[in-house]
Amino acid sequence: MFTRRTTLFGAAIAALVAAAPSLAEEGLSPAPKVLGQADQTAGLRHVKAELVPPPAVMQHQQVDTGAPKVVEFTMKIEEKKITVDEGVTFQAMTFNGSMPGPTMVVHEGDYVQLTLINPETNTMPHNIDFHSATGALGGAQLTLVNPGEQTTLRFKATRAGAFVYHCAPPGMIPWHVVSGMSGTILVLPREGLKDEAGSPVTYDRAYTIGEFDLYIPKDENGKYVDYETPGEAYADTVEVMKGLIPTHVVFNGRKGALTGENAMTAKVGETVLFIHSSANRDTRPHLIGGHGDHVWERGKFHNPPAKDLETWFVAGGSAAVATYKFLQPGIYAYVNHNLIEAAELGATAHVKVSGEWSEDLMKQVAAPGPIVGQ
């Protein structure tokens, strides 16, 4: 056991050492040349965003026709052991302690100003790559922080849509991403969402679903290994990752994160905005018994939404946005419609919808009973 640990640590350290030279190079050169450039944010109002753990989405205005603003965010990176299924532990790395990280909301033209904290209690360097940002590998080159450090990045949100953000430390990108380090930033058009005819699309609630493909090593008896540190899990995990077959596919970090007492809720007549991110792997959400009224499959709001979809596609490394107005009460399952992944690997959520039943939309004309009339 001692030898094995040493080997595992060795692998993790080797990865860190491999990463180090490029950090040294890139840490200095691409720093923005502030001299000579006017501060475009001078005089803009600053607002502090209050992030909340998913599936909830931070309070926000759907329409903001005011002048662009600087929205200040703070996120703390947390490495921690979590339970993804009964008896299955996982060395997670998280933005703000949740999988996915909290959903950030701004409007097109706003400035996103993020302070990223890597507490001393962590063991690894981390950073953040915003798919919504322009330059410096999405900000990753400017945000690499070691344990005990913090950094602040500002970027202009020039494109409207739901965009993935994720950790991208040199040499360890896929490992950090499939360990939980991803989330969504929602950049709303200042005028709010519009359908294909330009009419407003509004919503009563918003939920974030972050889908994660996990690659958890098993021991020689087929039992999932319980590791004490991320470093110890590293080498074995990469081996499973390279097989490309996840051992778990879960929403929001664990099986059952969005079912039972954690189920999403809505009322008949309400429109719900579902933000579905998948940082690493393609997926296909489906609301059993419902639809997607307006769906931005690629998540980008200056494209007209698709309508009346049954299932929508989320390309790995992107976030899709769908609205649905609930018309019938009951328990809805929101699944990855690769049903093997939904039922066997964990990718199932529930929406509990209260309200009055519409017999016009559906009625059980005859309950199950013996076969008659043949």
Place this chain on the structure above:
Amino acid sequence: MRKRRVVFLTVLGLAGMAVLQGFAPMPEDGSLVRIERASVRYREPGEFIDGTRPVNGPIGEIATKKPFAIMKGQVTRGDYDRCVAAKGCKVLDSAGDSALPVVGISFYDAVAYAEWLSRETGQNWRLPTDREWALAAGSRYRDDAYTEISDPANPSRRWIATYDAEAAAEQALDPAPKPAGTFGANEHGLLDLSGNVWEWTSTCYVRHRTDPATGAATEVENCGVRIAEGRHRAYMTGFFRDPKAGACSVGIPPANLGMRLVRGEGRLREWFGF
């Protein structure tokens, strides 16, 4: 019935010793518990539909009609593997500790084991009926009705009430099999009832339907689905060994499928009805 009695009388005449054996009390055996006189508040199993409205099955006190002997503990992996070695049972999907309860068995695996054990011992081993299981379980038996709500105008009210009740009752349960006695004994001395191993019964799933217009009642039985008993009643496809995919209406499947058998007291006693 008449034919059986004739056969019985013939047997009685020809083989007096066998009859005496049939009437003899069960031998003292520490691995069995004899349920002489027991009662329990019992919910009739299956689904009940009033017109198109799902309702709970009737509930009421039931009592032993005749005593029966049931295993004190669950069948162990070692027991099962002896049956496998003797080619009486199918090999299971994963390895297990011979001292711990056998898990990962289908209804058909359980029946095969009981048949093999009967051949081995010359005794009559079988799965308990759901009623027998409930009588033996006593205070460990759980009513599977989660709610009385059933609104013909809004079926979702029952779905949501059931979902909420199940979610509230849900508790993390370590699925790893545990040594006999880990989950304690009930008032009859039976071990580990309603622990983390659900036990197959021989009772089939039945759907009961009443037509409110005519009052006519129909029943359709599906023996492809059997009842597994434990912390809650599970309707389980007979060939499932891993219960995770199935069972309870919305949520929480059983953690494991295993068994505990009843030793029948011979046909002679049963014909007499006591």
